Amino acid sequence: MLYAILCYHDEDTVGSWTKEQDAAVMSKLAVVQDKLKKQGRLGPVARLLPTTSATTLRKDDPPLVLDGPYAETKEQLLGFYIVDCNNLDEALDVARDLGAANPGGAYEIRPVGLLNPGSIKP
Amino acid sequence: MTDAAWIDAALTSARPQAVGALLRYFRDLDTAEEAFQNASLRALKSWPQNGPPRDPAAWLIMVGRNVAIDDIRRNRRQQPLPEDEAISDLDDAEDALAERLDGSHYRDDILRLLFICCHPDLPATQQIALALRIVSGLTVKQIARAFLVSEAAMEQRITRAKARVADADVPFETPGAVERSERLSAVAAMIYLVFNEGYSASGDTAEIRSTLCEEAIRLARLLLRLFQGEPEIMGLTALLLLQHARAAARFDAEGAVILLDDQDRSLWNQKMIAEGLALIDKAMRHRRSGPYQIQAAVAALHARAARPEDTDWTQIDLLYGALEVMQPSPVVTLNRAVAVSKVRGAEAALEMIEPLSSRLSNYFHFFGVRGAFLMQLGRNEEARVAFDRAIALANTSAEAAHIRMHLDRLMRDSAPRGAKAGK
Numbered sequence: 394m395l396y397a398i399l400c401y402h403d404e405d406t407v408g409s410w411t412k413e414q415d416a417a418v419m420s421k422l423a424v425v426q427d428k429l430k431k432q433g434r435l436g437p438v439a440r441l442l443p444t445t446s447a448t449t450l451r452k453d454d455p456p457l458v459l460d461g462p463y464a465e466t467k468e469q470l471l472g473f474y475i476v477d478c479n480n481l482d483e484a485l486d487v488a489r490d491l492g493a494a495n496p497g498g499a500y501e502i503r504p505v506g507l508l509n510p511g512s513i514k515p
Numbered sequence: 516m517t518d519a520a521w522i523d524a525a526l527t528s529a530r531p532q533a534v535g536a537l538l539r540y541f542r543d544l545d546t547a548e549e550a551f552q553n554a555s556l557r558a559l560k561s562w563p564q565n566g567p568p569r570d571p572a573a574w575l576i577m578v579g580r581n582v583a584i585d586d587i588r589r590n591r592r593q594q595p596l597p598e599d600e601a602i603s604d605l606d607d608a609e610d611a612l613a614e615r616l617d618g619s620h621y622r623d624d625i626l627r628l629l630f631i632c633c634h635p636d637l638p639a640t641q642q643i644a645l646a647l648r649i650v651s652g653l654t655v656k657q658i659a660r661a662f663l664v665s666e667a668a669m670e671q672r673i674t675r676a677k678a679r680v681a682d683a684d685v686p687f688e689t690p691g692a693v694e695r696s697e698r699l700s701a702v703a704a705m706i707y708l709v710f711n712e713g714y715s716a717s718g719d720t721a722e723i724r725s726t727l728c729e730e731a732i733r734l735a736r737l738l739l740r741l742f743q744g745e746p747e748i749m750g751l752t753a754l755l756l757l758q759h760a761r762a763a764a765r766f767d768a769e770g771a772v773i774l775l776d777d778q779d780r781s782l783w784n785q786k787m788i789a790e791g792l793a794l795i796d797k798a799m800r801h802r803r804s805g806p807y808q809i810q811a812a813v814a815a816l817h818a819r820a821a822r823p824e825d826t827d828w829t830q831i832d833l834l835y836g837a838l839e840v841m842q843p844s845p846v847v848t849l850n851r852a853v854a855v856s857k858v859r860g861a862e863a864a865l866e867m868i869e870p871l872s873s874r875l876s877n878y879f880h881f882f883g884v885r886g887a888f889l890m891q892l893g894r895n896e897e898a899r900v901a902f903d904r905a906i907a908l909a910n911t912s913a914e915a916a917h918i919r920m921h922l923d924r925l926m927r928d929s930a931p932r933g934a935k936a937g938k
Contacts (some may be wrong), residue, residue, distance in 0.1 A: 403528065405528035405529075405570075405737075405740075406521075406524050406525050406528045408525075408528065408733060408736065409524040409527040409528040409733070410524050411524075411526075412729075418694065423545065425666055427753070442786070442789060442790045442791065443736060444740070444741055445736050445752065445794070446790050446793040447737045448793075448797055457801065459744075460743045460744045460749075460797060461743035461744075467569070467570065476610055492564065493570055495521070496521045497521065497525070504651075
């Protein structure tokens with residue numbers, strides 16, 4: 394079963410990390426990712442640019458283009474992982490491992506109904 | 516991350532909102548700052564034990580306010596206390612109340628705080644120093660290092676700026692639409708100044724001063740989050756990101772300047788470029804052009820060019836033309852002339868900058884550019900005169916070294932070509 398693990402965090406706080414702090418968090422996350430990769434359980438991983446660079450298309454008639462993210466929330470969607478897990482407990486374990494890399498924020502865990510891996514090479 | 520590191524980041528990000536709200540209560544910059552410092556000290560004690568509060572800014576505002584009110588009571592200072600219903604000595608269970616109190620003011624608090632730092636009574640150097648100290652929370656030591664002055668001198672600069680602001684009349688009521696947009700452009704200009712301080716550094720100081728570029732980008736993103744739909748703020752943020760994306764390619768190992776055409780483009784930061792391009796694309800959709808957007812559009816054309824020869828100089832010429840209409844200045848014309856030299860040749864470009872010579876008679880770049888045009892036309896003797904003048908006017912050793920490189924090339928090329936001086 395595939396799970397999407399969506400990372401939410403206060404973007405202001407993440408944006409206030411020094412380059413060194415950011416790099417340290419990323420390398421801790423890389424350790425968790427490598428473990429999953431070796432087990433053949435890791436799908437696409439994305440880190441999104443700040444919500445200030447987001448644009449939202451509202452499906453009115455005609456569709457309306459707005460600046461900024463879809464939802465104004467205390468914590469913002471900053472990225473996501475696709476991971477292969479047998480059940481929710483396993484997915485929660487992965488999220489816990491990822492969460493240990495940096496304090497604060499939250500992960501939303503959602504089963505994936507359809508995944509088209511696409512053909513883009515990063 | 517260690518406790519101290521993540522708390523530090525949380526304090527930094529909560530700072531503008533918290534100090535802004537405390538300033539609204541106490542109407543005094545020093546009191547607000549002190550209240551924030553006290554709240555930060557308590558956070559360092561309490562957060563590692565209890566975990567971070569859900570809303571660090573609200574926590575800091577509540578705690579800072581309560582501590583400050585206690586202090587005021589203790590010292591019996593003759594200061595009017597804020598209204599009773601705004602005072603509460605409850606703990607963080609009151610987060611929700613703090614949020615209700617502050618949510619509605621959020622934007623204007625931060626804008627006011629930034630605006631106070633760029634008060635028109637303050638000279639630019641004081642504006643920048645004050646903003647970095649109060650809004651960004653950099654230490655006096657860090658700011659002094661970035662400005663290459665002693666700590667004592669920087670301390671004095673900030674103290675003087677604060678005294679001036681205290682004497683000035685700063686309005687605390689919620690600004691109207693016109694006033695808000697005036698403040699916004701003053702703040703944008705100040706952020707641009709902060710960036711330029713860092714960007715114009717070179718050589719051994721470039722590393723130290725890149726802090727200023729990063730801080731300016733952080734402030735620009737903050738402003739953009741408050742004013743999501745403002746195309747000029749998108750343009751400003753895009754401009755800073757696109758310029759800073761080239762940081763690693765702008766100097767060689769000796770600290771000498773590497774011109775855009777000669778830069779190793781694989782060293783450009785693609786993530787910053789992606790963010791900058793997304794922002795300028797968004798801004799353009801608004802069809803409300805402005806100086807920051809135009810400059811960002813120029814930077815975007817450079818960023819999109821995989822190789823120097825792919826640069827769309829015709830478009831850059833047009834963009835600078837539009838900027839000349841909007842903000843006429845000899846420096847803009849000088850930049851446009853560089854684009855013209857690529858499109859229509861050095862002769863046309865030289866003609867374009869001749870009228871600027873009196874107004875730019877002390878401007879390093881004018882003589883650097885003029886020398887380069889003359890060199891392209893084979894008028895080596897005149898080029899040498901222009902380059903000599905440029906060296907005399909150089910602001911940094913890197914600038915001077917760069918021009919000397921041109922001169923050396925001239926010497927090598929000055930095989931008897933019989934270039935006559937004069938026209």
